[in-house]
Amino acid sequence: MIKHKFEIPSSKINWEGRIISIQPRTRVWRYVTDNRTHYHLGYNLFIEGESCYSDENFSVAISDKQQSKGLFRIGDMLKGTAWTKKYEAREFADFYRAGSLRLLDRANEIFEVKPPPWIMVPPSMQTYEERGARMLSKNLWKTKCFQCIWANMANVEIQWDFDRDIKKYRFETFCYGPKSCKFYKMGRPRAVPYKNRDSALDDGYLDELCTEGRNDDEYLYCGDNDRF
Numbered sequence: 607m608i609k610h611k612f613e614i615p616s617s618k619i620n621w622e623g624r625i626i627s628i629q630p631r632t633r634v635w636r637y638v639t640d641n642r643t644h645y646h647l648g649y650n651l652f653i654e655g656e657s658c659y660s661d662e663n664f665s666v667a668i669s670d671k672q673q674s675k676g677l678f679r680i681g682d683m684l685k686g687t688a689w690t691k692k693y694e695a696r697e698f699a700d701f702y703r704a705g706s707l708r709l710l711d712r713a714n715e716i717f718e719v720k721p722p723p724w725i726m727v728p729p730s731m732q733t734y735e736e737r738g739a740r741m742l743s744k745n746l747w748k749t750k751c752f753q754c755i756w757a758n759m760a761n762v763e764i765q766w767d768f769d770r771d772i773k774k775y776r777f778e779t780f781c782y783g784p785k786s787c788k789f790y791k792m793g794r795p796r797a798v799p800y801k802n803r804d805s806a807l808d809d810g811y812l813d814e815l816c817t818e819g820r821n822d823d824e825y826l827y828c829g830d831n832d833r834f
């Protein structure tokens with residue numbers, strides 16, 4: 607989709623529900639296969655509950671600061687406000703700019719699920735930044751990996767024309783988890799288009815660059831509710 611010319615007016619909503627997954631919220635800038643830069647913005651809460659828009663599951667973007675303060679995790683009942691999106695194609699979360707967050711119930715004080723997936727209080731943005739991400743099969747993101755703190759659905763902007771600063775937008779799935787995770791599959795290589803030429807193919811080479819700071823048998827803390 608080409609860059610939106612017009613904004614959709616944003617409005618404030620109230621929501622309430624239980625967290626069924628919490629993942630990092632990121633923006634990824636792509637330029638053919640010369641560059642893939644991940645920006646770490648905060649967290650996406652995936653909620654089973656109600657908003658004034660629907661009674662189906664929905665997602666809400668919160669800031670790093672809000673997560674640091676609340677240490678939210680799967681199972682928490684929360685309520686708050688948020689805003690509808692201005693640009694549908696640029697933001698995966700259904701609502702963003704969350705506010706007035708209130709914890710209503712915390713059933714799971716201790717997590718005893720053996721990873722993978724890693725189901726625990728997610729680490730800081732700095733940890734995600736330092737670890738770097740690999741492409742993750744979208745099908746795995748939706749299924750086995752959905753509750754893992756290392757799973758990520760990124761808001762991707764593709765630099766399609768530098769001269770006129772035209773971008774294309776889409777969403778892509780990534781994994782920040784251990785390279786040895788038995789669930790991991792990259793999925794198909796991803797085409798990165800640029801005007802007037804064939805698409806370049808991101809076939810995993812950039813994953814190696816993005817995660818070159820860690821090795822295959824890294825140790826990962828999997829304890830209680832401390833942050834990384």
Ligand code: SF4
Pocket residue numbers: 722723724746750751754755756757758781782783784787788789790791
């Ligand atoms: S592949 Fe990645 S996201 Fe999926 S369970 Fe393993 S570490 Fe988590």
